Amino acid sequence: MQTGNIDRHKVLIANRGEIAMRVMAACRRLGLDFVCVCTAADRESGHVRLARELAGDGAVHTISSYLDANEIFSVADASQATAVHPGYGFFAEDFRFARRVVRRDRPMEFIGPSWWVIRDLGDKINTKRIARSLNVPTVPGSDRPVYSEIEADEIASSLFEFQASQGIVDGVIMVKASAGGGGMGIEEVGDFNEFRSVFRRIRNYAKRNFGDEGVLIEQRIFDFNHLEVQVVSGRGGGQHVHFGTRNCSVQSTGKQKRIEVAPGFAPGVVSYTFDAARVLSEITEHSLAMARETHYDNVGTWEWIITPRGEPFLMEVNTRIQVENGVSAVISRVGGRPVDIITEQIRLALGEPLRYTQEDITFEGVGIEYRLVAENTDNRFTPCAGTVTRLNWPEREWLHVHTHVPTDGPYEIPMEYDPNLALAIVWGSDLAEAKTRGLEFLEGLTLEGKCGGAANEFYSNVEYLKAKTGRLLEF
DSSP: OOOTTGGGOEEEEOOOHHHHHHHHHHHHHHTOEEEEEEOGGGTTOHHHHHHHHHHOGGGEEEOSOTTOHHHHHHHHHHHTOOEEEOOSSTTTTOHHHHHHHHHSSSOOEESSSOHHHHHHHHSHHHHHHHHHHTTOOBOSBOSSOBOOHHHHHHHHHHHHHHHHHTTOSSOOEEEEETTOOTTOSEEEEOOHHHHHHHHHHHHHHHHHHHSOOOEEEEEOOOSOEEEEEEEEEOTTSOOEEEEEEEEEEEEOTTSOEEEEEESSOOBTTBOOSSOHHHHHHHHHHHHHHHHHHHTOOSEEEEEEEEOTTOOEEEEEEEOSOOTTHHHHHTTEEETTEEOOHHHHHHHHHTTOOOOOOGGGEEEOSEEEEEEEEOEETTTTTEEOOEEEEEEEOOOOTTEEEEEOSOSSSOEEOOTTSOOEEEEEEEEESSHHHHHHHHHHHHHHOEEEEEESSSSOOOOOSHHHHHHHHTTTTOO
């Protein structure tokens, strides 16, 4: 693809680990200069090493925190960066940060959606309102922040009654901080008599942590599959395409994804009690309708709950690149050629046109992404603090491994951050081949180390990933 005049830009990568490394690779593909940041805890990270290899020592700037915006902007000015890529997490969905990037005295480009799009879709309540205005199904419950205990009681009572009418014996509802995110400020309630105390607790938590005591009350849906639609939109919000669906239902007890599969269902291969192809088509069209309505203008993900009866409910919109973008990319082709969604994100954010339509996008095979994490899956996925002493795997043409962990020596896992070690993306011509290859990768993987404690035993989720592979895309 042509890169026009975007090669005049220098990108500040305001993140760490594998996503920083993938952004560096995308910058190289586009002919862009870049600089990166690191903290003291990340001095041995692969993203620091790669930055020095590709762009020299001057491409690495040490900061005290990835969440200090002033430090980020100081590095941007010192390096004369003209654009900021936030990766995922940290500032990726902070509309105030994105607004500051483009409005400061020395404005830069924000590689992501426009700040007002992040603001409007980052609010769960507003997202639900937009969805309902378009007849997009959302999880039953409140569609605006609830502050009154009387109103909260009425909503909770109606939801418990609705679940009882559906034959659910032990109904559960979710109480969420409306301004929260990332699983923060959420509790489940299974008894109406306990509801009021939980409502008060979440309201106080929301006021203390988010400055807004609004609460969202929703029905808790059990035994669902978690599906996503990958949307890509041109700057200006006038062009929208999708790069298919993915299934992210294999998660830790803390609702953190561990395996992602694209596409999201396997109609005709796995037996469902509903028309799976219809559901995939519905959630894709609903997601694109919302992208058009909100003038979405970069990469984003629409997250869905699918019930065992095939009922889709929109959960939220993630206005950023996601960890699992690569599993969608591995099955996607534009004009018959492989696509890289991070490259597309940067290209579009810097003003280049989309240049293709949905008709130009095709899909081939099945992708599986494994998240390799240092954690004890038998003990509530407790993180393992320690050192990786060996990490290697057999190279395969159907395998891509993204890791910031050096493979030529020991690596101390920084406990300041999530203990994610690598992402492995496997491609197969169909689900059966992808699963077979996935297991081949996991069996051939060497991941050794030592954790702190008396036993000094190293924990990882490799065996957990093996056990889950056999039933991927099933309810």
